[in-house]
Structures are given as C-alpha cells and as structure tokens.
Amino acid sequence: MKQQAVIKVDGMSCNHCKQAVETAVKKITGVVVAEVNLAEKTLQVEYENEKADMAMIRQAVEDAGFEVA
Secondary structure (H helix, E strand, O other): OEEEEEEEEEOOOOHHHHHHHHHHHHOOOOEEEEEEEOOOOEEEEEEEOOOOOHHHHHHHHHHOOOEEO
C-alpha cells in the first residue's frame, strides 16, 4: 500500500540542496516519489509502506546533511 507524506526539511537553500535530498530519498527501495519544494522547504514523498518507512526517509535526509524539522 502506498503512503504519502510531506516533511519539513531545514537547511535547504538552493537547487543543489534540492537535488541532494531528492537523490538520497529516491535511493530507498520502495520510494516512488520524492519532490522538494524549496520555497516551502518541504519534501513530498510517496512510498510503498511494505518496503520503506518514515524512519528510513528521515535518516536519508539527515545523511544528506539536512535536518528534518
């Protein structure tokens, strides 16, 4: 079953940041969509909850050097 979430991410300020977060999250097996909105500093994610979960997504964002608010 697919889940959707919008996550507030601190520390993003440019397209490089956007790309880094999206790339890190898309590497997770089960993530279907990972889209950053720089203006709102949010990450919209859609994932298959049998393969991925919010803890994995949060960890990927933090491993990329950003903070989940």
